[in-house]
Amino acid sequence: MAATRDQYLEEHNGRFVEALQEWLAIPSISTLSEHQEDVYMAAEWVRNRLVYMGFPEVRTIPTNGHPLVYGEWLVDPHQPTLLFYGHYDVQPVDPVDEWQSPPFEPVIRDGNIYCRGASDDKAQILLVLAALESWIRVDGRLPVNIKILLEGEEEAGGAGVDRFVSKNAELLEADAVLICDTHMVDISQPSIINGLRGILYTEIIVSGAKTDLHSGSYGGVAPNPLHALCVLLSRLKGEDGVIHIPELHEALPEVSAAEKEFWREDPLRIEDALCREMGVEQLVGENDFPPLERLGVRPTLEVHGIRGGFTGQGAKTVIPAEAVAKVSLRLPANLVPDEVFGWLKKAVKQHIPAGYAVRLVNLHGGRGVAVNPDNSYIQAATAALSAIYGREPVFMREGGSIPIAALFDAVLGAPVVLMGFGLPDDGAHAPNEKFSLEQFHLGMRTVAEFLGKIAR
Amino acid sequence: MAATRDQYLEEHNGRFVEALQEWLAIPSISTLSEHQEDVYMAAEWVRNRLVYMGFPEVRTIPTNGHPLVYGEWLVDPHQPTLLFYGHYDVQPVDPVDEWQSPPFEPVIRDGNIYCRGASDDKAQILLVLAALESWIRVDGRLPVNIKILLEGEEEAGGAGVDRFVSKNAELLEADAVLICDTHMVDISQPSIINGLRGILYTEIIVSGAKTDLHSGSYGGVAPNPLHALCVLLSRLKGEDGVIHIPELHEALPEVSAAEKEFWREDPLRIEDALCREMGVEQLVGENDFPPLERLGVRPTLEVHGIRGGFTGQGAKTVIPAEAVAKVSLRLPANLVPDEVFGWLKKAVKQHIPAGYAVRLVNLHGGRGVAVNPDNSYIQAATAALSAIYGREPVFMREGGSIPIAALFDAVLGAPVVLMGFGLPDDGAHAPNEKFSLEQFHLGMRTVAEFLGKIAR
Incomplete structure (x- = not known):
């Protein structure tokens, strides 16, 4: 014993x-x-x-x-x-x-x-x-x-x-x-x-023509929902990591000066550790905020996958009728995911290129x-x-x-x-x-x- | 008999x-x-x-x-x-x-x-x-x-x-x-x-971190190759259908005045037929050119599929290490696909967001x-x-x-x-x-x- x-x-x-x-x-x-x-x-x-x-x-x-x-x-x-x-x-x-x-x-x-x-x-x-x-x-x-x-x-x-x-x-x-x-x-x-952080996980579904099309016969006049999704996602978040949903930024919480200083000073050298873990030379994202703040309380918008068209072996010259992106947002604790879903929806409707129909599905959400x-x-x-x-x-x-x-x-x-x-x-x-x-x-x-x- | x-x-x-x-x-x-x-x-x-x-x-x-x-x-x-x-x-x-x-x-x-x-x-x-x-x-x-x-x-x-x-x-x-x-x-x-038209069919492969990442733990600082591809593809071709490869535009062929007039007049009402066939109310693409010209001799750039991350049922919060887009260009008859591949490569290197590696594969090409x-x-x-x-x-x-x-x-x-x-x-x-x-x-x-x- x-x-x-x-x-x-x-x-x-x-x-x-x-x-x-x-x-x-x-x-x-x-x-x-x-x-x-x-x-x-x-x-x-x-x-x-x-x-x-x-x-x-x-x-x-x-x-x-x-x-x-x-x-x-x-x-x-x-x-x-x-x-x-x-x-x-x-x-x-x-x-x-x-x-x-x-x-x-x-x-x-x-x-x-x-x-x-x-x-x-x-x-x-x-x-x-x-x-x-x-x-x-x-x-x-x-x-x-x-x-x-x-x-x-x-x-x-x-x-x-x-x-x-x-x-x-x-x-x-x-x-x-x-x-x-x-x-x-x-x-x-x-x-x-x-x-x-909390999370909101969504699907953004973009539709163009009523059926898949041949890019030879229709390329130049046909809507391409995959390209429209690319335009949309690049407008929702820029290369600089800034998310273009104005309501989100208005609702961000205050953080204490002490925590801000900890993030700025990064005494545990977590930035270096992150680069090592990811095998990258530079971090990507909002340069105006220290990495620890970006990981801890900044909202993020990530695309997890894009479905539609052909991704197999070889070459298929299809323009798909529909394309779907899986997109999630990480949210600071004070934000309510269902409310953020409404703001996202508004931004998507505003930024979708002309000639496409778009709808959003709220897959799930959870507060931080x-x-x-x-x-x-x-x-x-x-x-x-x-x-x-x-x-x-x-x-x-x-x-x-x-x-x-x-x-x-x-x-x-x-x-x-x-x-x-x-x-x-x-x-x-x-x-x-x-x-x-x-x-x-x-x-x-x-x-x-x-x-x-x-x-x- | x-x-x-x-x-x-x-x-x-x-x-x-x-x-x-x-x-x-x-x-x-x-x-x-x-x-x-x-x-x-x-x-x-x-x-x-x-x-x-x-x-x-x-x-x-x-x-x-x-x-x-x-x-x-x-x-x-x-x-x-x-x-x-x-x-x-x-x-x-x-x-x-x-x-x-x-x-x-x-x-x-x-x-x-x-x-x-x-x-x-x-x-x-x-x-x-x-x-x-x-x-x-x-x-x-x-x-x-x-x-x-x-x-x-x-x-x-x-x-x-x-x-x-x-x-x-x-x-x-x-x-x-x-x-x-x-x-x-x-x-x-x-x-x-x-x-x-001729064709050039390529794969654009964008890499970020050395492995797939959890968007909770890394979202905000991690490279997301899917998003980088979206930014890249929206820069290679805008919502207006204009392709941003300068060499391509310099090399476009002259067309006869008679054919231009046929395109402008569209006596067979092909524009209406295209809308009907596709089930759309408006055509998408370069507004400055008649639809028949866009279909016949204008170069196009289409994304046929984007691979990477998760596109299955439900919600997976992955940031993929790599994402691949299948992209083709249709080309007027005078252009040489292998030469266009070089121009595309140059444009891709120029437009890819910072923090990513990118490579292109020339899957196949054929002249018009x-x-x-x-x-x-x-x-x-x-x-x-x-x-x-x-x-x-x-x-x-x-x-x-x-x-x-x-x-x-x-x-x-x-x-x-x-x-x-x-x-x-x-x-x-x-x-x-x-x-x-x-x-x-x-x-x-x-x-x-x-x-x-x-x-x-």
């Missing part, structure tokens, strides 16, 4: 890695309907894990989409209640030929485990479960009341969990929320996220979040990270969106602790996604420490 | 339609390697057809790509020799879900035969073979010497036939060349093509052709069309490219008769391609008539 939780986590580390490999091998891609069964199997897997750990209440909760997994272990009404949230679904894997090993065959290379979903978010869920297990097995009980809510639609907009959280404030009532779905600055520099660091749970996280990493964490904005964080903030009124253990080069959403096994282990120890610190 | 060729063509029309259906059912898509066997089968099919018709010499000629089919029947050294050219390969079929019936299951609806390759170019080859057959079976011999050259790479750049024609001027020596791969203005208005109507073969075609359709043909520019026509012109020094029987709404290269069965029959009769008229 291990005498301390650290010993327990050390002795059982291999078993946790094996469990992670087993879970990662389930290709739970939530946006592709052919993987519906896999997503369900991934939910079943983690449900069984909670049962095995001894959770007295474990439920699979159906939604219109993929199910939620809920676990609850209330140990003492005098102790605080921590709600832990994570997601067991993963991103699609294309371009699949850029993976060095098959995306759903987890392999360990150079101290990292490579698999789609490794960093985002399966390893980060399992390290929390390992931390809980160390308390259960070593101390015989959890130090605080625990609620666990795991969803399977985070990469698909999370409509199911949004509805569930909004309708079940009482069930989910908690003193704080823990989310481990972000990354640290560096393996030697722990960090806590004090802000997340701004964390007030002045509370005991953030302080406990700070202390736990300092104890395990031997270095004070820094507070960072995260450019990514975790819409559920904003919802917890709004519905539960509880502080959200965003303490992630990913690393910047994990490649979440990209080929060859990985998670550091050292971070897996340090993460378990940190969360175990954090649980002790929030107990009264 | 039929007493006249017209009677023969009437009596055997059903058999010709059946043969067409059989040939169309072979999915000879030359640009897709998985159809290599099908392309070969389509070549075998037409080779066997020539043997069945009685051609004394029939050969399949291998190339680096798909084979050529060559047939020769020299009946009388005192008669002229006509070289007939066609292509037995077809375009890809995507978007396949827009076809009302499967693209390679030929069906007859409302007097049209629907199948990929119907108009471009299988029916137009078979109607010529039917015309030849009517001479062979009714008159017992061909009225002139016939050479037939059919290729399987027209939709893929035709590199094999180009090399073959360049090296075999003696074998192919002819007094005139007949090509039936264009369309008439209207079923009641026959036309002969007096000019074809300008026909001098003042020769006896064009006059014979005019007389044949007038006799069968009861109306004088008009001379028209065709926006599409038949690079081989320019090569015949250059290598053989023989006049090229571009007498096509397609109709403007055939949908060559689009879903639901069709060919009119009435045109199939009128075409046979016209070509049989033409053969008689060119005999001495």
Whole structure:
């Protein structure tokens, strides 16, 4: 029997890695309907894990989409209640030929485990479960009341969990929320996220002629929706990174002078790290703002893909009848995605070249979040990270969106602790996604420490 | 026994339609390697057809790509020799879900035969073979010497036939060349093509970061090659249709005042027909030039597809490492595609936003052709069309490219008769391609008539 939780986590580390490999091998891609069964199997897997750990209440909760997994272990009404949230679904894997090993065959290379979903978010869920297990097995009980809510639609907009959280404030009532779905600055520099951008994800559909046309017979007089989309997208955002939606700029939030200075000075040399990670010599975007500000609170507009016409091997001289762009905006926390959708729509109608019809689809949106660091749970996280990493964490904005964080903030009124253990080069959403096994282990120890610190 | 060729063509029309259906059912898509066997089968099919018709010499000629089919029947050294050219390969079929019936299951609806390759170019080859057959079976011999050259790479750049024609001027020596791969203005208005644009087909490949990136973690500082392509393409050609390649404009040819007037006056109301065919209320493109001039001799730049990132179902927040646009230019007859490629390359390097690498691939090119109507073969075609359709043909520019026509012109020094029987709404290269069965029959009769008229 291990005498301390650290010993327990050390002795059982291999078993946790094996469990992670087993879970990662389930290709739970939530946006592709052919993987519906896999997503369900991934939910079943983690449900069984909670049962095995001894959770007295474990439920699979159906939604219109993929199910939620809920676990609850209330140990003492005098102790605080921590709600832990994570997601067991993963991103699609294309371009699949850029993976060095098959995306759903987890392999360990150079101290990292490579698999789609490794960093985002399966390893980060399992390290929390390992931390809980160390308390259960070593101390015989959890130090605080625990609620666990795991969803399977985070990469698909999370409509199911949004509805569930909004309708079940009482069930989910908690003193704080823990989310481990972000990354640290560096393996030697722990960090806590004090802000997340929101997101609006849309499709812009441009139509020209009633059918596809031959560019020989019609080129010169025919509308080409692909070219119209190019003109439109270059007008919505220029080469200088400036977004041409006036309402957006009027609605941007004030930021503190201290944070502005941190961004300007960039003491952690994050700009250099970004260039290294991306393999580029210069950053692209709004030159008038420091890179950290652009990543943290500036709105962005990105095109993720353009469909229409012919992109196969060889030469097809088609002018397509329709072209579709997938476009998302990242938004500072105060902006409401549905409202931004209206502004985008207005700008699109204004900038579309003459002779085309255009319509927009609001695929999904989620608000950002701004964390007030002045509370005991953030302080406990700070202390736990300092104890395990031997270095004070820094507070960072995260450019990514975790819409559920904003919802917890709004519905539960509880502080959200965003303490992630990913690393910047994990490649979440990209080929060859990985998670550091050292971070897996340090993460378990940190969360175990954090649980002790929030107990009264 | 039929007493006249017209009677023969009437009596055997059903058999010709059946043969067409059989040939169309072979999915000879030359640009897709998985159809290599099908392309070969389509070549075998037409080779066997020539043997069945009685051609004394029939050969399949291998190339680096798909084979050529060559047939020769020299009946009388005192008669002229006509070289007939066609292509037995077809375009890809995507978007396949827009076809009302499967693209390679030929069906007859409302007097049209629907199948990929119907108009471009299988029916137009078979109607010529039917015309030849009517001479062979009714008159017992061909009225002139016939050479037939059919290729399987027209939709893929035709590199094999180009090399073959360049090296075999003696074998192919002819007094005139007949090509039936264009369309008439209207079923009641026959036309002969007096000019074809050339083509340059390229890929523009833009690179940003070394790997795909998450738009949450990197959006605001990351290069987005999809957006850079949009900016680039909107700079290469504006909303006004003007192409920003200065060398191109300096090299444009002079056109005759008579042709300019025909374009300006548009006596056949082709502008209205174009709007109807495309289902649009206004034409798009260079307003300073009449639509017929834009279709006939103005250079065009079209984007046919953009690859990169994610275009599937749902939402993936990826910023791709690379994006590729398929871009072609249509060129007036005097321009050399390889030279234009150099100008395009220069313009691309100049207009690509900062922070990106860009490279171009010259997929294929072919020069246009300008026909001098003042020769006896064009006059014979005019007389044949007038006799069968009861109306004088008009001379028209065709926006599409038949690079081989320019090569015949250059290598053989023989006049090229571009007498096509397609109709403007055939949908060559689009879903639901069709060919009119009435045109199939009128075409046979016209070509049989033409053969008689060119005999001495």
